[in-house]
Amino acid sequence: xxxxxxxxxxxxxxxxxxxxxxxxxxxxxxxxxxxxxxxxxxxxxxxxxxxxxxxxxxxxxxxxxxxxxxxxxxxxxxxxxxxxxxxxxxxxxxxxxxxxxxxxxxxxxxxxxxxxxxxxxxxxxxxxxxxxxxxxxxxxxxxxxxxxxxxxxxxxxxxxxxxxxxxxxxxxxxxxxxxxxxxxxxxxxxxxxxxxxxxxxxxxxxxxxxxxxxxxxxxxxxxxxxxxxxxxxxxxxxxxxxxxxxxxxxxxxxxxxxxxxxxxxxxxxxxxxxxxxxxxxxxxxxxxxxxxxxxxxxxxxxxxxxxxxxxxxxxxxxxxxxxxxxxxxxxxxxxxxxxxxxxxxxxxxxxxxxxxxxxxxxxxxxxxxxxxxxxxxxxxxxxxxxxxxxxxxxxxxxxxxxxxxxxxxxxxxxxxxxxxxxxxxxxxxxxxxxxxxxxxxxxxxxxxxxxxxxxxxxxxxxxxxxxxxxxxxxxxxxxxxxxxxxxxxxxxxxxxxxxxxxxxxxxxxxxxxxxxxxxxxxxxxxxxxxxxxxxxxxxxxxxxxxxxxxxxxxxxxxxxxxxxxxxxxxxxxxxxxxxxxxxxxxxxxxxxxxxxxxxxxxxxxxxxxxxxxxxxxxxxxxxxxxxxxxxxxxxxxxxxxxxxxxxxxxxxxxxxxxxxxxxxxxxxxxxxxxxxxxxxxxxxxxxxxxxxxxxxxxxxxxxxxxxxxxxxxxxxxxxxxxxxxxxxx
Amino acid sequence: xxxxxxxxxxxxxxxxxxxxxxxxxxxxxxxxxxxxxxxxxxxxxxxxxxxxxxxxxxxxxxxxxxxxxxxxxxxxxxxxxxxxxxxxxxxxxxxxxxxxxxxxxxxxxxxxxxxxxxxxxxxxxxxxxxxxxxxxxxxxxxxxxxxxxxxxxxxxxxxxxxxxxxxxxxxxxxxxxxxxxxxxxxxxxxxxxxxxxxxxxxxxxxxxxxxxxxxxxxxxxxxxxxxxxxxxxxxxxxxxxxxxxxxxxxxxxxxxxxx
Numbered sequence: 003x004x005x006x007x008x009x010x011x012x013x014x015x016x017x018x019x020x021x022x023x024x025x026x027x028x029x030x031x032x033x034x035x036x037x038x039x040x041x042x043x044x045x046x047x048x049x050x051x052x053x054x055x056x057x058x059x060x061x062x063x064x065x066x067x068x069x070x071x072x073x074x075x076x077x078x079x080x081x082x083x084x085x086x087x088x089x090x091x092x093x094x095x096x097x098x099x100x101x102x103x104x105x106x107x108x109x110x111x112x113x114x115x116x117x118x119x120x121x122x123x124x125x126x127x128x129x130x131x132x133x134x135x136x137x138x139x140x141x142x143x144x145x146x147x148x149x150x151x152x153x154x155x156x157x158x159x160x161x162x163x164x165x166x167x168x169x170x171x172x173x174x175x176x177x178x179x180x181x182x183x184x185x186x187x188x189x190x191x192x193x194x195x196x197x198x199x200x201x202x203x204x205x206x207x208x209x210x211x212x213x214x215x216x217x218x219x220x221x222x223x224x225x226x227x228x229x230x231x232x233x234x235x236x237x238x239x240x241x242x243x244x245x246x247x248x249x250x251x252x253x254x255x256x257x258x259x260x261x262x263x264x265x266x267x268x269x270x271x272x273x274x275x276x277x278x279x280x281x282x283x284x285x286x287x288x289x290x291x292x293x294x295x296x297x298x299x300x301x302x303x304x305x306x307x308x309x310x311x312x313x314x315x316x317x318x319x320x321x322x323x324x325x326x327x328x329x330x331x332x333x334x335x336x337x338x339x340x341x342x343x344x345x346x347x348x349x350x351x352x353x354x355x356x357x358x359x360x361x362x363x364x365x366x367x368x369x370x371x372x373x374x375x376x377x378x379x380x381x382x383x384x385x386x387x388x389x390x391x392x393x394x395x396x397x398x399x400x401x402x403x404x405x406x407x408x409x410x411x412x413x414x415x416x417x418x419x420x421x422x423x424x425x426x427x428x429x430x431x432x433x434x435x436x437x438x439x440x441x442x443x444x445x446x447x448x449x450x451x452x453x454x455x456x457x458x459x460x461x462x463x464x465x466x467x468x469x470x471x472x473x474x475x476x477x478x479x480x481x482x483x484x485x486x487x488x489x490x491x492x493x494x495x496x497x498x499x500x501x502x503x504x505x506x507x508x509x510x511x512x513x514x515x516x517x518x519x520x521x522x523x524x525x526x527x528x529x530x531x532x533x534x535x536x537x538x539x540x541x542x543x544x545x546x547x548x549x550x551x552x553x554x555x556x557x558x559x560x561x562x563x564x565x566x567x568x569x570x571x572x573x574x575x576x577x578x579x580x581x582x583x584x585x586x587x588x589x590x591x592x593x594x595x596x597x598x599x600x601x602x603x604x605x606x607x608x609x610x611x612x613x614x615x616x617x618x619x620x621x622x623x624x625x626x627x628x629x630x631x632x633x634x635x636x637x638x639x640x641x642x643x644x645x646x647x648x649x650x651x652x653x654x655x656x657x658x659x660x661x662x663x664x665x666x667x668x669x670x671x672x673x674x675x676x677x678x679x680x681x682x683x684x685x686x687x688x689x690x691x692x693x694x695x696x697x698x699x700x701x702x703x704x705x706x707x708x709x710x711x712x713x714x715x716x717x718x719x720x721x722x723x724x725x726x727x728x729x730x731x
Numbered sequence: 732x733x734x735x736x737x738x739x740x741x742x743x744x745x746x747x748x749x750x751x752x753x754x755x756x757x758x759x760x761x762x763x764x765x766x767x768x769x770x771x772x773x774x775x776x777x778x779x780x781x782x783x784x785x786x787x788x789x790x791x792x793x794x795x796x797x798x799x800x801x802x803x804x805x806x807x808x809x810x811x812x813x814x815x816x817x818x819x820x821x822x823x824x825x826x827x828x829x830x831x832x833x834x835x836x837x838x839x840x841x842x843x844x845x846x847x848x849x850x851x852x853x854x855x856x857x858x859x860x861x862x863x864x865x866x867x868x869x870x871x872x873x874x875x876x877x878x879x880x881x882x883x884x885x886x887x888x889x890x891x892x893x894x895x896x897x898x899x900x901x902x903x904x905x906x907x908x909x910x911x912x913x914x915x916x917x918x919x920x921x922x923x924x925x926x927x928x929x930x931x932x933x934x935x936x937x938x939x940x941x942x943x944x945x946x947x948x949x950x951x952x953x954x955x956x957x958x959x960x961x962x963x964x965x966x967x968x969x970x971x972x973x974x975x976x977x978x979x980x981x982x983x984x985x986x987x988x989x990x
Contacts, residue, residue: 006838007839010838017826018826022826240822241822242824245822245883250812251839252808426789
């Protein structure tokens with residue numbers, strides 16, 4: 003790569019962007035203006051809010067004795083208004099009585115509307131009806147308070163009135179105690195001696211550490227995308243990209259020059275926003291001191307400078323990742339208008355990763371550190387909190403993940419630039435009729451990679467909605483059988499079979515129903531047995547890192563209990579055999595064959611494993627299933643069909659089911675397998691000996707399978723016996 | 732000396748409607764130094780595709796093309812240093828002045844600073860660009876922009892120049908100026924591939940022509956050779972006859988293709 007070209011392109015692009023008023027406004031001036039203006043508006047609103055008192059109307063105020071604390075209130079936020087009784091008010095009060103007794107929803111709505119109108123008519127936010135019993139000792143309970151919780155002002159009035167009543171009650175109690183000669187202070191709980199050992203700096207940064215990384219990332223993404231659109235789609239639109247493409251600069255150099263430019267603007271936007279927001283917030287907080295809520299403001303305080311420095315340091319890798327992603331996505335667009343459409347999907351994908359660290363209880367751990375973006379935010383938070391050891395431990399993982407994602411996105415961007423169909427895409431209209439006709443006419447023995455991915459996505463979407471409707475039903479053995487059949491056959495197998503029938507010429511080749519030898523079959527069955535201990539260890543580690551919710555754990559326990567009560571043959575059939583057959587035909591059959599045809603076996607293994615993992619719906623299972631999917635994909639590639647993977651999958655499922663149901667029933671481990679399986683707190687678990695030994699056996703089996711001939715779609719169907727195959731011409 | 736050699740060049744695009752679109756179907760031609768070789772054809776004939784392949788912007792599906800003896804598919808870096816490419820698609824940057832734009836490309840071609848400045852002064856004088864050297868692209872007229880594009884393509888003094896419908900949208904004065912520049916470049920010994928569908932331009936500029944239709948070369952030769960071969964002195968009429976002979980119903984001539 004010629005770095006002089008990269009430098010020249012970078013310098014030109016930066017200069018070009020700096021000369022663009024729109025970019026300068028969005029990237030630089032907007033953040034500088036936005037937050038101070040927002041701060042000013044907050045001041046205005048706060049002052050406006052302070053001046054607005056709530057109005058509480060009192061009916062029958064004359065029934066209260068003179069100097070009654072309710073009317074003599076000195077609360078500055080409440081305006082008391084005496085409301086005289088008349089026929090209309092009487093009707094209104096009667097309506098409110100009916101309102102509480104009325105059970106009919108429609109009637110209630112009608113009453114509610116008339117009550118709202120009356121409150122508006124009297125210009126009050128809350129109405130207090132003093133009854134005849136007001137002169138009594140328990141006058142508070144005789145009050146009837148009518149509010150409309152739909153109105154913000156009525157909600158505020160209710161809160162203030164409640165506080166006022168509590169104060170009156172407390173004062174009255176203290177008077178009584180004083181008359182009885184009891185010191186009212188004894189009613190107060192003695193003050194606890196709290197000692198907060200957190201350093202003032204980190205205490206102040208708690209809220210900042212949650213807000214600022216979020217702000218930083220959102221702006222890093224936004225700051226990356228607009229220049230990316232201009233540098234790719236904008237150049238295509240203006241015709242200058244072709245000028246650059248015929249220059250001596252190679253595509254890779256053009257991408258790097260543009261990437262560095264986008265990175266600069268992404269960094270600039272994020273940092274400017276961060277500093278502007280931080281400065282404005284610090285000023286606003288200083289001004290708000292002494293007003294209500296000032297304790298919280300004081301707790302936030304200014305962010306310690308070292309924390310800010312960590313944040314600024316970490317914005318670099320994140321901006322780099324977003325810049326590469328934005329460049330790759332923007333290069334797909336033909337015009338700036340089209341580029342804008344691509345912004346939303348990128349934001350939608352990025353947002354959950356940015357929001358995840360804000361969920362209470364999510365901290366930097368081995369599990370969270372491997373999640374792109376999330377891990378980086380959590381790392382920055384740990385550094386800002388001064389948790390240096392924790393940050394140091396996870397720094398390599400977070401850096402590796404971020405670097406990997408950045409390089410992957412950059413590579414994608416380079417590919418986009420090298421692709422003629424992307425760079426010189428014409429604006430041909432999309433015609434469903436033509437597409438279907440073309441797909442039918444050009445169909446081959448196996449599906450295309452796009453058709454495979456479409457099939458996978460269709461399955462994922464239907465599973466999502468299917469599971470939502472199934473989760474509402476009561477959990478019984480029958481419902482489990484029904485839902486498994488619906489999911490496996492209706493939502494997984496059926497779409498793949500339909501697509502294979504319509505879009506391909508050969509069901510056998512598209513579903514990879516090829517022959518296999520019994521040696522391969524036995525090896526895969528044995529591999530499933532010997533790999534199960536490793537799988538169990540892996541699942542427990544993942545379960546430890548990504549803990550399941552209490553409800554899910556309870557549901558799974560109930561699930562195991564139901565399975566343990568069902569006949570064993572039916573459990574094996576429904577929970578082991580049917581999923582093994584359906585999932586393998588779908589993921590290692592249809593999806594794998596399409597991906598292998600167009601993208602090669604490595605991508606076929608990776609993508610089919612990912613889709614297989616995602617089809618499991620629960621994060622913990624998604625991870626373990628994806629890992630198992632990698633192995634199954636590899637076996638499918640080596641053995642050339644789904645026969646061996648079905649056997650592996652079936653054996654694996656059967657063992658999992660047997661262990662789960664036996665553990666639920668509290669069965670004793672049979673003597674003949676006691677060398678491999680033991681009981682740990684009532685649950686079946688593998689012995690350490692077998693855990694270690696099985697790894698060795700598994701490696702040997704994998705090595706043996708690795709020596710097999712690689713996959714080819716020309717193998718004969720598996721329903722043709724090998725002997726016939728060998729004598730046929 | 733043949734500086735451009737095209738042998739059996741084919742380019743197939745994937746097409747969402749028909750499956751694939753054969754933009755070039757085995758074309759062959761060659762062009763020498765000091766010669767203007769015209770590539771003629773209606774819209775969608777494949778001219779732009781052929782020239783984009785020569786400029787290494789596109790890769791051929793099959794066949795071979797050599798520019799200055801370098802293969803466009805395998806020696807693209809060398810080819811790019813040997814050509815200057817001007818097309819109606821190669822726009823100039825709106826926020827760069829004429830001087831900056833030419834200087835930028837000169838640096839990309841790796842020209843030393845002093846030599847670049849000398850070359851730019853020479854070109855700006857020759858192309859009469861002094862008046863608008865500091866004018867940003869957005870404020871330039873079409874003629875000014877075209878001159879900047881030519882200066883950008885000439886800055887590294889390439890032996891081969893490719894003009895792809897470069898006179899499209901130019902007024903008479905600017906078009907005439909462009910023709911003079913092209914003639915001057917030919918006299919300097921450059922090999923020029925000139926694509927157009929304006930017959931007058933062909934008659935004035937081109938030493939030899941290839942008439943393209945539907946991705947194929949229908950006929951090639953000097954204008955006199957073509958006139959003699961087809962017994963037609965009027966070149967525009969000859970062009971029509973050739974297209975009609977090449978199974979082209981008249982209405983299809985108005986149908987656009989991939990450009």
